[in-house]
Amino acid sequence: MADNSAAQPRVTAIIVVFNGERYLREAVDSVVGQSFVDWELLVVDDGSTDQSCAIIRGYEQRLPGKVRLLSHHDNRNHGISASRNRGLAEARGAYVAFLDADDTWxxxxxxxxxxxxxxxxxxxMIYGRTLIWYSWDEAADRADFYYPLGVEPDARYEPPVLLELLLQNEVQTPTTCNALMRSSLFATLGGFENSFRLMFEDQTFFAKALAFAPVYVSGRIWAKYRQHAESCSVASARAGADEPARIAFLKWLNGVMADQGASFRIRSAIWKVLARETWKANKRSIKRRLQR
Structure with missing residues (x-):
């Protein structure tokens, strides 16, 4: 985290963009339009070749000191995790909130x-309900909805209750566009895992937070998660990459929790889920080979 004593904002908002010109203005405007005004916005360009950088430079000119455009040292694509960490390195706020370039607050x-x-x-950390947002597109054939929180809302949860429920897919994930984190949490637990460039990249931080920090879960709606055919999640599902990505995440988490001295309760919960998911994946793989 940056240590800049000049007019430190209460909140640092971080948007990562890669060729996101189509929706970027709407995302930025949802930050600029917050009723809470003590924020800075860091937009990290992850090697865009479209007009994304030009769009943000326009905001920099209109809102000097409030909006900043960042990039990687080589101006190339490094993935979502490395780009979020790039923003964290420059963040000055007591709190940090992320927003994808196609979502809104x-x-x-x-x-x-x-x-x-x-x-x-x-x-x-705190998070609430996120609108799964189809209605932005007038031609959408699906209605907006919310995933169940999985726990009673408007309550504080001690670790590792939420992590155990998340591992079992019994609780809504703290969606990246929804959560607000105390910046000191990143100093203690570290940021995102750079090797996770797309799927489960957000969980490499959220899982650590749920394992070690008290978290408040609200029933309030704070974000809209845009659904469209070009999103990372849709591309992953189309390629059949979700299952391997989840297993890779569980293996990574198992190692990280051991390194960070997590309790036997946490490590046992991860190991049980990892063993079950690996067994299911192997069973499906054998079945596909037999059907050829």
Missing amino acids: LPEKLSEQVSIMESDPALG
Whole structure:
């Protein structure tokens, strides 16, 4: 995290963009339009070749000191995790919030989340409901919906309760566009794992947070998660990459929790899920080979 004493903002918002000109303005405007105004916005360009950088330079000119464009040292594509870590290295806020370049925040997100976090200094993170957003496209053939939170809303949860539920797919993940984290949590636990360039990249931080920090889960709606054919999640599902990516994440998490001295309870929960998912994947692989 950057240590810049000049007018430190309360919140650092970080957007990673890679050829995201189509939706980028809408994402940035949802930050600029927050009722809570004590923020800085860092937009990390991950090697875009479209007009994304030009769009952000326009915001830099209109909002000097509030919006900054960052890039990697070689101006090439390094993936979402490395780009989020690039933003974290420059972040000055007491709190950090991420927003993908195709998603949006609702206007009261930061105001309401900061208020809850400041009422309980022990909280490491807060998240709420996220709209799974199809209606942005008038031609969409699916209705908007919300995933069940999986726990009672408007309550604080001690670790590792939420991690155990997340491993079992019994709780909504703290979506990247929704969560607000205390910046000190990154100093303690580290950021995102650079080797995860696409799928499960957000979970490489969220899993650590849920394992070690108290988290508040709200019933409030704070973000819209845009659904479209060009998204990373759709591309992964189309390629059949979701299952291998989940197993790779579980293997990584198993090692990280051992390195960070996690309790036997946490490590046992991860190992059980990893063993089950690996067995299922091997069974499906054998079945496909037999059918050829």
